[in-house]
Amino acid sequence: QKEVEQNSGPLSVPEGAIASLNCTYSDRVSQSFFWYRQYSGKSPELIMSIYSNGDKEDGRFTAQLNKASQYVSLLIRDSQPSDSATYLCAVGVISSGSARQLTFGSGTQLTVLP
């Protein structure tokens, strides 16, 4: 059973702090990893993708991938109240034929306190 696990939280950090969100996955052959942000009552929005071991930075966001440990994380620097949302970790898997699909974790709820 392919699984993606996240701490559901809630995770609270003060404004300006670094928020650290973690995700582990069970399928060793997974090659693609994504972070989606979902505001309450809204749809998921892709914010980061990472395919290689190491760090990938985009503005205040850094995704980190360690395939040996089957671990992917998202760091949010200088957290803002507007970052308060649920963050969904997703792992890309190859489905039937050439189709790709995403397996999602249950999300971590982040609250940034002003």
Added chain:
Amino acid sequence: DTAVSQTPKYLVTQMGNDKSIKCEQNLGHDTMYWYKQDSKKFLKIMFSYNNKELIINETVPNRFSPKSPDKAHLNLHINSLELGDSAVYFCASSQEPRAYEQYFGPGTRLTVT
């Protein structure tokens, strides 16, 4: 312009009824998806179509039947609704089947009473 749109946004109905949700994307993408998100925020794929052809069909009760009249539209029909069907249903699209980047619609909140 709305990239992926769904109708209706809210749907309240009684057990045993049949209902449909419609999805349209104007991104020119070939591949569309239906996801179900339960009350614990767990988002799970149900179906995927590529250019009107079903390519992903997860373990979903056969009361759920997707239909794709063309590559820009993907509808979901649900027969004999049950309480456990209450959830938010998201439509999504991607450029092609091998693309992981998916763009989600606003969701349809289905409540079965």
